[in-house]
Amino acid sequence: MDLGISGTCALVLGAGGGVGGAIVRSLAAEGAKVVVADIDGEAAEKTADCIRSAGREAFSIKWNISDLAVIERNVAAIEDRYGHVSILVNNTGGPPPTPVSGQAAEQWSKFFQSMVLSVIALTDRILPGMRNAGWGRIITSASSGVVAPIPNLGLSNALRSTLVGWSKTLAKEVGGVGITCNIVLPGRIATPRIIFLDEQKANREGRCVEDVSAESVATIPVGRYGNPEEYGDVVAFLASTRASFITGSIIRVDGGMITSI
Template sequence: MDLGLSGKTCLVMGAGGGLGGAISQTLAREGAYVAVADIALEAAKQTADAIIASSGKSLALQWDLADLSIIPDRIAEVVEALGPIDVLVNNTGGPPPTPASGQEPELWEKHFKAMVLSVIAITDQVLPNMRSRGWGRIITSTSSGVVAPIPNLGISNALRLSLVGWSKTLAREVGPDGITANIVLPGRIATSRITFLDEQKAKRENRPISDVMRESTSSIPLQRYGEPQEYADVVAFLASTRSSYVSGSVIRVDGGMIQSI
């Protein structure tokens, strides 16, 4: 299936990690030009170098999402090197595990800025060019916690859920301009983030991590964690010309883990 991404410019945030890296490389294999952004420049370079080694076109960017002031300059770098942005993949890191109660306002403010305001501000920067060309894709990666809140991830559950309301509202606003906006939420995908959360749970409960993982996978109908590539394939479809009538949606990539309809 031709996804119609050849020659389109994609900006992927958090692209030095498992999900962002897989998304970037999958888009590049479809012929897209991919700007790879991450807080760790070396991680971004590793993803970009892998794309270039496979004859793709890529640009690595150091990008701290908590610093809103750098957004115009970073967007300008992408446009100069690869062209106007057609596809934006909003993918942010997660906050530390915490209860919902008892957290300092400064902690909420810090992660709201990096996880929510940054996504909104970056999207606002790329929308004018998308509107002028009559085509664009805004894809925002969140968490299964926006549907079924995850214990001890109070900050993540609350802040990521705000992006669902924002994306749904945005989809209606930009639809007449040929732009779609969708949320993709991962279940338990085998990344360093999931390993970290499993380790933290094992430590809190004084249990072997193997027990935690066994318990976790037993709650998933497919009886395993997902692979980053499986998540990336869904994102690539939503980025494509083939997904032209999918907008305002929340797409689960969770192996059937979330029990609600």
């Protein structure tokens, strides 16, 4: 199936590894010119180099998304190289595991800036180019915690839920000019983040990480953690011309794990 995105410019945040790396590889395989952005510049360049080695076009940017001051400079550099961004994938790192209560105001402010305000500010900067072109895709990777709050991920549950309301509202505002906005929810995808969370839970409960992981897998109907590539391919489809009637939606990529309707 031709997804119709060959030659478009795609910017993926957090693309140095994990689901972000899988997303940018899937988009590049479809012929998009990809921008690999990550706070870890070496990881971003490694991913970009692998994409170039496969005969696709990519370049990397070391990007701390919580620094709003660099948005203009970085987007301008992308536009100079590839033209306006047609596909934006907002994929930010998550906060540390914590209860939702008793967190300092400074903690809330720090992660609101890096996980929410940064996404909104970057999207606002890129939207004019999409509007002028009459086509665009804004895809935001969130968490299953926005529909079924995850214990001890209080900051993540609350802050990522803010992005759901924002994305749904934005979808109504820009749908008429050919721009779609969707949220994608990963279940338990086999990434370093999931390994870290399993390790943290094992430490808190005085258990071995293998038992914690096995217990988690038992809650997934397909009986395993997801592969990052499976997640990346779903995002690539949402970024395609074939997905032009999907907007304002929440797409679950979870192997049936999320129990809410």
